Structure formats: structure tokens, C-alpha cells
Amino acid sequence: MRLSALPAILLVGLFLAGCTSSSGPDSLTAGLPSKETTSSVARGPVPTTDVGQVIAQAEAHQEQLAWAGQVPQPQAFESMTTEGMAVPAERPVALVMPQNPGTDASPRRRAQIYSHQFRDAHPINFGKASPRKLAVHGVDVSRWQAEMDWPKLRTQGANFAYIKATDGGDHLDPMFKTNWKRAKDAGLKRGAYHFFYWCRTAGEQADWFIRNVPRDPDALPPVIDVEYNGESSCKYRLSRAKTLEKMQVFMDKLERHYGKRPVIYTAPDFYRDNLTGEFKDYPFWLRSVAAHPSQVYPGRKWLFWQYSGSGLSHGVEGRIDLNVFHGSEEEWHRWVARG
Template identity: 80%
Template structure:
């Protein structure tokens, strides 16, 4: 009887020690490896910014330049509730018949003439972009390290810099490009590649979180187009496209005090934007003909006329753009921002 009691006590002790070593069922699960990114991950290395320039001690500083992080909208329908849209839009940010306005007194930035080359030049005839005075570029991580001073003297008087796409992707070169373009004297703005599988409110919050509110910057840009390489394969209705764009643009306009510019391409414009957003400035891609032939009746502010530009200061090809107006028009438009 005594031996049986001892054995029983030993068995109870082993059972209790086994319970103590069992993992806690209430412990936090590991983070999911899934990412929701509108850009398919490349199979080749891409340039990234220097660690010293991109790594910040506090995590908040690494992600957010523009102050407190706005809360994402749960549903797009509530994105406009309780947030009044300005009834008076800044006239200089629309696309006027003639963009010239009276410039404020002050020193004007030098305008450099176009020195770019083109790997696949197009003859645009009598309406060549060469006849317009103020040229610029748009860039992203794919241009790698840029000599901004040299690029400017080649004719890049302005630059639109890739900032974000979707609701979670920040171009790794954005901070460096944003800083160095300004140091080189270019007028610069930021653009967002719109991702149709995320809500517009989330995407606007992400852009605001990462792009500084700089009164000297060009208006923000929403890039809307079809992208066969995107991980989002959805083709939503025209009505839904317009609704999403409106939510996104209204939110940016409230935050930055500037009406966003719409960048688009011919096929997307034909299916979704023809006749829409008449009070918004447009930036049109048209690499084979003048915009008046590809987008009849549409006023435009910027024209992307080449995707195969070549320039000192940049390795490889670069997109070339031009402002719709004279040098005087440019100075007047910039002064009104």
C-alpha cells in the first residue's frame, strides 16, 4: 500500500510538470508573411537609398514625415463624411485656357533648355515638344543614383518623383530623390500609383503619411492606368474608378491645399476618363502623337512625350515631359501654387 502511494505521488508530479512546459495557447501568433503590394516583386536587384539617409531611430519617423498618421477609412463611403470639400478651388491649380498668371515678386529659377537625347525619337511634326520651353522628367527607384545637378543642366527644370503605390509601398529612393532634387534647384512633386485592390482612403492616408506638406512643391499626382505587371488583376467599372479617384483626390486636396494632377495613358483614359474631371489638371502620356490627337478636347498641363529619354546624370532611360506653356507661363503658374 505504501509503495503504491509513492508511485501515485510520483505520477502526479510528472503530470504537473508536463502541464507547466506546454506552450501558452493564448500567446500571440507570428506575423503573417503575406504582403499586399501593388508592385510585383522584381527578380533582379534594384537600387536602394543609403542606410544613413533612410534609417531613422524612431519607427514613426521612418514612415511618416507629415505629422500624425491619419486613420485609414474602413469604407470608402465614409471617406467624405464630415470633411468639407473646399468650395473655392485654387484657380492656378486648374488647367486654364492660358496658364499664365501674374507672378509674385522674387527671384525666378533659371530655365535650362532641353539637351535630352532619345533612344527612339518621334517626329511630332509642327507640334513638337521641342517647341515648348519648360521640360522635365519623372523618376522612380529604377533610375538608381541620379546626379541631380547634371540632370538639371540637361533640361530637367521639374521632376515628378515616385513616392508610393497602393497602401503599403514606399519607393525606397523617394526620400533621397525628394531631398536632392530640391537641393539641385528643380521644382519637384510626388506621385502615387493607384492600386485598384485597396480602398482609396487607405491609399490617400499612405501617401499623406510619407510625402511632406511642402508649400513650394508641385501639386501631388495620382497615376491611374492599366498595369499588366500589378498583383491586382481587377478591372472595376468606370463608375467605381471615378468614385475611388474622387475620394483619393479630395483627401489629398484637403491635406496639401493643392488640387491633384491626374496622370493617365490612352487606353485607360478612353475607358474611364474621357469627359470626366474637367476641373482637374491632366498630365497625359502620348509618345507617338500630339495629345490633341490622342485625347481630343482635353486640356492638359503636362505632356509625357517619351519613355526612352537619355540624359547625362542618369544611367539608362528616363521619361521626358513638357509643360504646356511658355517660360513666362511657367513662372506665373509656379508663383500661384
């Protein structure tokens, strides 16, 4: 069918305008984000911040902890959600270890070791096996020590500090954030510990610790504190087999996440009932405030000795737990360097 002249002219004009104009429907969306998605992640506008500012923001974000908001997740792994709480996905230990741990071209500077200046409200005479003969002393702290003068505490002989972080599956020590930052600022080697609650699953407790304790490559290995607590609302005493099983689940999760084998802290009665001869490949931190560990835990190799629960120090009001590393100053530096 033939077209009249006028409609034909109009159609030709519109066609030519479409070829030369930039004001069509496609041009209205130019510069806007695409509506396409990849792996179900919506794309957003490209930030205009310069690269230096992005790097600075990323470094600042690394120090943020779980109590400040969203839990940071490693980019290389997926995450899952448990009871509304984001937790890291399971992954092999090998994936969080450096590929060439012995090829660091920039060796870390060794921290100064301060000699023991602590006093004790109830001193014990350990004889020739006195902890004073060991070189590297430290403390463990929680909210019960309240505000502390960390630089002064360090010069008194606190070369390292284990800081209470969590217990059970829902409690965070209210002083952890403050102590974690101030200990590092004062130059102490710091680590975090978890008080294990026997009426909660081991997986939930590991997830809670991971949620609240940053993965800092310079931190000491995490600690699982296993002991009897007469003041706890949990009155169960599990069988030895069940106790060891729960501990193993917790420690495996922490080792996968932090890339460091956890340290086991315990007391004489709990050790006697559950841990004699067990976990020979794990470092132990032993409480022994009346005798040398060799007398209380015969045959057990140990890394840390808690020798007093009644220590006194400038920079701290009240009493504080005192500990010592089992080795020389040189051995301490080598152990810290190995991570």
C-alpha cells in the first residue's frame, strides 16, 4: 500500500533525527548505575573518592570491632547467618596461614622487656623455683580491674596482657574494647580469652568470640579458659569425653579463624578431672598459686604460669593476676615472632 507524501516526509525526518540526536530514551539513563546484577549483588555508583582516601578509610575500618556494628567478613570467604548474627564460614586452617611465613623482608622490632616490679598481697615462697627467676612477666585482666594506667602497668613489668573478652554465647566484657586498645597503645603484647560456659554449645561460643575479637596478626594466640565455677548459673559437670569434645570444637573454630593454635587455661581440680594426659599438642596456661606447676601438674609442659591472684602494681587499683612466660627473654621474642 502506497503512503501519502506528507506522512512519508514526516517519517523520514524522524528517522534522521534519531540518528543525530542524543536526547532519546537511552541518553536519559546515561551516567546512572546499571540495573544489572552479578551474583545477586546490586551495583552502585562508582565512588569519586581518590585512592589515598580509600586506603586510609580501609585502614581505619580494620580496627572496628563487632560491638561497633556490622561484623567484618574476610572477602575471600562466604558468610552464613546463625540466629540473626553474622559469623565467618568454616574454612581450612591452611588458607589463613601465610604462604611464605619465613620470608618477611621487614622483621618486626622487638619490644622492650621490663623487669618484674610487682608486689603481692599474699606472697608465696616458691624457693628455687620462684617465678622471679623467669624473665617475661605479664597480667590478665577483666572489668574487675576497672580503669588502669596501662603505660605505668607496663613499666612495672607487664610485658604481656591477656584480656577477658567473652564468656558463654552472649556476654562481652564491658572493658574489653577499652583494654584491647590501651594495651596495644602502651606497647604490651596482648591476647584475648574466653570463659567457657558448659551449658552452651561450643560452636555458638566460638562464633560469639570471633564476632567480638578482631583478627590481629600481632595479637597473642586466643585462650580458652576451662575451669569449675561455683558461682555460675550452669551447674552441669559433663563427662570427661563430652568435655573434651566441646573443647575441641571450640578450639578448632578459633584456629581456623585466627590461624593460631589456642592456649588452654585451667585450674588444678578441673585439670585433674578432665585434662590429665590430654591435648598434648596444645600450649597450656596453668594456675598454681601455692606451688610450682611441676608439683601440681606433674608431667605437663606449660607455656604460661599464673602464680598469683593477689598481685599489686602501680597503675592498678586493687589486686591483679600475675603470670610468667616459661622461657628466657630470647625464647619469648622467638615465640612471639612465630605467632
